[in-house]
Amino acid sequence: MVVEILIRPTPAHVARLVARIVLDRVRATPALVLGCATGRTMEAVYDEIVAGTRAGHADLAQVRTFNLDEYVGLSPDDPGSYHHYMRERLFDRIGLSLERTRLPNGVAPDLAAEARAYERAIADAGGIDLQLLGLGATGHIGFNEPLSALMSRTREKALTPTTRAQNAEMFGGDPASVPARALTMGVGTILEAREVLLVATGGAKAAILARATEGPITARISATALQLHPNCKVVVDEAAASELEGSAYYRFSYDNEPEWAPYRSDPAL
Numbered sequence: 001m002v003v004e005i006l007i008r009p010t011p012a013h014v015a016r017l018v019a020r021i022v023l024d025r026v027r028a029t030p031a032l033v034l035g036c037a038t039g040r041t042m043e044a045v046y047d048e049i050v051a052g053t054r055a056g057h058a059d060l061a062q063v064r065t066f067n068l069d070e071y072v073g074l075s076p077d078d079p080g081s082y083h084h085y086m087r088e089r090l091f092d093r094i095g096l097s098l099e100r101t102r103l104p105n106g107v108a109p110d111l112a113a114e115a116r117a118y119e120r121a122i123a124d125a126g127g128i129d130l131q132l133l134g135l136g137a138t139g140h141i142g143f144n145e146p147l148s149a150l151m152s153r154t155r156e157k158a159l160t161p162t163t164r165a166q167n168a169e170m171f172g173g174d175p176a177s178v179p180a181r182a183l184t185m186g187v188g189t190i191l192e193a194r195e196v197l198l199v200a201t202g203g204a205k206a207a208i209l210a211r212a213t214e215g216p217i218t219a220r221i222s223a224t225a226l227q228l229h230p231n232c233k234v235v236v237d238e239a240a241a242s243e244l245e246g247s248a249y250y251r252f253s254y255d256n257e258p259e260w261a262p263y264r265s266d267p268a269l
């Protein structure tokens with residue numbers, strides 16, 4: 001199976017399972033190139049990665065990170081920026097040297113040049129080994145809003161009203177306060193990651209998750225492009241899974257595939 005959907009009981013199980021997979025990959029490849037995502041869903045995942053690091057499951061000191069996206073116009077120390085989010089949620093908590101981390105620079109004087117430099121930096125690092133992804137209300141991955149080309153590269157994108165409303169909570173509740181544009185890895189950039197983990201929790205994601213994973217591939221929903229990826233896992237809770245047609249089969253897969261044996265024997269996952 002190329003895209004594999006793992007349904008866990010609660011968001012806490014999802015966060016622990018995703019963190020465990022990340023830590024296991026780092027244990028196997030200490031200099032892993034990790035693609036990081038932001039958003040509320042990822043907060044619990046980073047909490048669990050931090051907890052796992054402190055418990056000695058893996059040491060992230062050699063890891064390099066590339067984030068999916070950053071708002072245009074927000075400097076790295078702006079509290080609404082993804083630079084700030086990542087330092088608060090992960091980098092500072094595990095003592096990861098900021099030299100090993102990279103996000104697009106949303107205040108670069110030439111955003112097209114910054115986008116090209118970002119692509120070069122990913123290539124120079126040898127490509128992304130494991131890319132974490134959240135799922136936007138529009139079905140976006142990164143900030144690849146509807147009709148993003150499925151072969152797109154890192155570039156500037158205008159955000160939809162739906163996305164600005166979804167992220168308004170982080171900007172005092174007013175969608176108009178959410179930056180209107182972002183720099184984001186393209187769908188094509190994301191598809192080049194050697195492994196992808198898409199994470200979605202909560203009933204609000206149920207309909208878009210079903211369209212993203214079981215619907216036809218379309219540029220209207222950039223997450224559908226993941227159906228083309230040879231090594232993509234989708235980790236969701238029961239609420240997010242509630243509109244999936246194939247859930248009985250997906251459950252069978254987690255409960256029976258040998259790959260998941262070490263995970264399913266742990267009730268916390």
Ligand code: GLP
Binds near residue numbers: 134142
């Ligand atoms: C933002 C990010 C996306 C992320 C999405 C999910 O839009 N740019 O990469 O997938 O948030 O947000 P949440 O987890 O808060 O639902």
